[in-house]
Amino acid sequence: MAQVIQFHPRAIATAHNKAVSLTALPPLALYVHVPWCVKKCPYCDFNSHELKQDLSDLNEAKKWETAYIDALLRDLESNLPDVWGRRLVSVYIGGGTPSVLSASAIDTLLAGIRARLPQVADIEVTMEANPGTLDTGKLEGFRDAGVTRLSLGVQSFNDTLLQRIGRIHNGRQAHDALETAYRLFDKVNLDIMFALPQQTMAELQADVAAAMAYAPTHLSYYHLTLEPNTFFHRHPPILPDDDLALDMQEHIEAELAHAGLHHYEVSAYAAKGHESLHNSNYWRFGDYIGIGAGAHGKISQHNRIFRQTRFKHPNMYLESMQKNGHAIESTSDISCDDLPFEFMLNALRLRDGASVAEFHAATGLTIADLEPALSAAQAKGLMEKQHDVLRVTDLGWRFLSDVQGMFLAGSKK
Numbered sequence: 355m356a357q358v359i360q361f362h363p364r365a366i367a368t369a370h371n372k373a374v375s376l377t378a379l380p381p382l383a384l385y386v387h388v389p390w391c392v393k394k395c396p397y398c399d400f401n402s403h404e405l406k407q408d409l410s411d412l413n414e415a416k417k418w419e420t421a422y423i424d425a426l427l428r429d430l431e432s433n434l435p436d437v438w439g440r441r442l443v444s445v446y447i448g449g450g451t452p453s454v455l456s457a458s459a460i461d462t463l464l465a466g467i468r469a470r471l472p473q474v475a476d477i478e479v480t481m482e483a484n485p486g487t488l489d490t491g492k493l494e495g496f497r498d499a500g501v502t503r504l505s506l507g508v509q510s511f512n513d514t515l516l517q518r519i520g521r522i523h524n525g526r527q528a529h530d531a532l533e534t535a536y537r538l539f540d541k542v543n544l545d546i547m548f549a550l551p552q553q554t555m556a557e558l559q560a561d562v563a564a565a566m567a568y569a570p571t572h573l574s575y576y577h578l579t580l581e582p583n584t585f586f587h588r589h590p591p592i593l594p595d596d597d598l599a600l601d602m603q604e605h606i607e608a609e610l611a612h613a614g615l616h617h618y619e620v621s622a623y624a625a626k627g628h629e630s631l632h633n634s635n636y637w638r639f640g641d642y643i644g645i646g647a648g649a650h651g652k653i654s655q656h657n658r659i660f661r662q663t664r665f666k667h668p669n670m671y672l673e674s675m676q677k678n679g680h681a682i683e684s685t686s687d688i689s690c691d692d693l694p695f696e697f698m699l700n701a702l703r704l705r706d707g708a709s710v711a712e713f714h715a716a717t718g719l720t721i722a723d724l725e726p727a728l729s730a731a732q733a734k735g736l737m738e739k740q741h742d743v744l745r746v747t748d749l750g751w752r753f754l755s756d757v758q759g760m761f762l763a764g765s766k767k
Contacts, residue, residue: 372690375718376656380640382437383444383632384467386426387646389668391451392487396520396585397578401648401666402450419459422668425675427466429645429664432680434470436653437643442471444478444632447501453483457495464500478631480505480543485531486523493534503541503630505574506531510550511564518551518591519578532568541628543572548606549599550578551591558602562609569613571628575606576621620703620754637700638708639716647671647681652688654716659688691763693717694724698761702754707745727760736760 390405445467447460464479480503481496496504510516511525523531535542544565548558565573577599580587594602607617615623619637622630635642644651648666652659664681665671674681688696697717701708710721721728728744731737736750736757750757 374658374688374690374693376654376659376715377718378715379440379654379656380638380716381443381635382440383446383635383640383642384430384442384471385632385642385644385646385649385651386445386447386452386463387644387649387664388422388447388449388452388455389647389671390454391449392454392484392522393520394585396589397581399581399584400450403668405454416456419455421672423459423463423466425672425681426463426645427470428675428679429681430467430470430643432682433643433645433651433653433662436655437471437641440471442467442473442477443640444635445480446632447479447481449482451484451487451507452481453487453492453496457492457499460496460501461499468500478503478541480630480632482507483531484521484523485527486521488527488531488534490534493531493538497538502539503543504535504539505543505545506535507545508532508565509545509547510561512557512561515550515553515557515561519547520585529564536568541572542570543574543630544568544570545574545576547576547578548602549594551593553594553602555598555601555605559605562606566609566613570615571625572630573610573615573623574621575610575623577603616705618705634704637703638712639697639700659693659717661686661688689763690717690719690723693719694727695758695761695763698724699758701744702746702750702758705745705751707743710742710744713744724761731757731760 387401389401389403391402392405394402394404445464447463452460460481479501481501482505483493483496484507493504506528508528508531509519509521511528513524516524532542532544546561546565548561578593580590580593593599610617610623614625616626617623618629619633622633624630641654642651643653644662644664647664647668648671649664651662653662662685663683665674665683671681694717697708697713701712713724714720717723724744728737728739731750732739735747736753738745738747746754746757
């Protein structure tokens with residue numbers, strides 16, 4: 355069993371002499387990070403590293419897979435004392451590119467998770483996949499291992515645009531992967547991006563039409579941004595101007611709404627009942643264990659809410675697991691002063707917002723603890739409260755970062 359970082363009770367006291375006090379604990383999810391990919395995309399700022407192993411060498415591939423899966427399961431064991439008696443509601447395997455792993459590795463991982471933590475009967479198990487790393491046999495293996503929801507990183511169906519953003523697949527591979535995925539899985543998410551380098555409105559419209567031809571029940575549509583520490587940030591490509599990007603956004607929203615997909619989160623659209631359970635748990639300030647290189651977790655106890663991070667580099671992560679039995683780089687408590695911002699940072703991403711009761715259940719605080727920021731946001735027409743539900747207005751949706759920032763402890767409201 356891993357060494358557990360000790361908690362000092364006085365760490366949860368705030369300037370107002372408040373301490374965390376929860377009467378019930380939120381749903382618990384598990385995030386698993388696979389930090390490798392075939393090729394690092396020039397826009398990606400996630401913790402991902404190009405895989406150096408030769409995947410055609412089955413013995414070599416099995417060796418590193420086995421070492422990482424074993425580390426993941428021991429990593430999970432190190433967190434078990436913090437979550438005794440709780441059931442997992444979802445598992446999300448993200449990356450990197452988790453689909454570089456074999457189906458047998460995913461089977462070992464999910465079987466190991468089931469053996470260590472109880473789960474709800476209808477647990478959602480999502481796995482991210484790149485069309486360039488898939489074939490029918492592999493997808494069947496992922497399904498048989500227990501993956502219930504596939505999230506495909508399509509990004510575009512246009513070969514030229516895919517090359518410009520450094521993807522390893524082409525449009526034909528995207529279509530092949532989607533056709534197989536919809537045949538094998540009840541739940542599929544499409545990841546698509548817009549405002550790509552030199553993308554035209556006609557190209558955007560063609561991508562939207564190609565995606566909607568599959569009658570998707572969940573779609574994540576992201577605006578390409580140039581994040582620090584990426585190749586694109588150092589060498590900016592030519593992007594659509596702000597007016598064109600806005601026109602693209604409006605076209606996406608109109609077409610998806612016409613198809614019956616509601617815009618339930620900043621970048622997520624879904625048919626009713628097909629929202630991502632795992633991501634919704636994030637946005638509702640639920641708990642999640644994070645295992646794997648660079649993974650983050652957030653865990654609530656009755657008198658404490660804390661975050662954990664794992665060592666980021668895969669080699670450091672594996673070394674720490676081998677030497678120390680855990681890979682926790684840091685643990686930090688969330689103070690009562692910071693809880694309003696932490697909650698609102700997530701909950702306001704949801705178009706339907708969150709209820710006062712949900713805020714109290716997740717934080718132990720009352721609506722008074724949201725003041726004076728809440729009243730200020732309402733006075734500016736950025737937020738509204740209806741039937742005890744707090745949400746941003748249409749105006750607030752356009753300035754969401756500003757609204758979230760109003761709840762920072764010590765900020766000028």
